Amino acid sequence: MTWIILGAVVLGIALGHWVIPAQYIQQLDYVTTTSLYLLLLAIGIDLGRQKEVWVRLWNMGWKVLLIPVLVAVGSLAGAVVTGLFIGLPFNESSAIGAGFGWYSLSGILIAEIYNVETGTLAFMTNVARELLTFITVPLVARYIGRLSTVAPGGATTMDTTLPVVTQATDSDMAVVAFINGSILTALVPVLVPFFINIKL
């Protein structure tokens, strides 16, 4: 899936650069906006359907919810502090951090609401986060702690990076990782538009 996504972006860049005439580029906004709404609706349907998450959550006790909250706070703070060093305004760095590794949605949301440049940066940042997750999870499991293994992956711990977490720890962590990823996934479409619209 990662390769299909990256392939689509590269093909898009090539088409935009060499094939599509300049007067049609403006029209692409309608295409992205329409497909974004359809995508958000489908994501919502998928989230609403996952009733087993709530059952698992109930069995684990509400304290497991602290983990995604801490991951969210840490991601936002880490991105904002880094943003200060590389000269990004608060709204951009926090919105990019609020992607929690879900590169396709966060990149597109920011490109649509704000501008293509920041959207591209969000896309690349969250791709890098997913790739770095594969490298860091085994190290985190070894040197830092069991629960902390769900932190690098953020929203991706419910699907793409779930196997890495369980391999580095045990199958008990699969439930925690899945809940963590689901909650963070649900927060992305809420927090990204919220932070990018903040004007300081």
Place this chain on the structure above:
Amino acid sequence: MIKIAPVLIVVVLGVLMGHFNLLSIHPKNIAKFTTFCLIIMLLAMGAQLGANEKLLLDLDRLGYQALLLALGSIIGSVFMVRLAEKYISRQLRESREKAAKNQTCHKI
């Protein structure tokens, strides 16, 4: 240009439709539909990027910024979870023990 309210409305609408199963679409078809929308959108976004000469020249700067931002987010989130690791582990163990105890009570 879109704003925050329509985004939220569409997501909430979807959640309600999914929760009450208003459209009985097979989950596999939803997944296929999501992938389709995603690819169309990424192609269009890529094309906008490819047509923007200024942005293309900037890709290496964006790449290094992206790497730093990703590292910052990872370090921040690992740090936060690490701080509470012991507390959450204990709570999870206790609720698991409580659940196990309740189950044995039911059996008796």
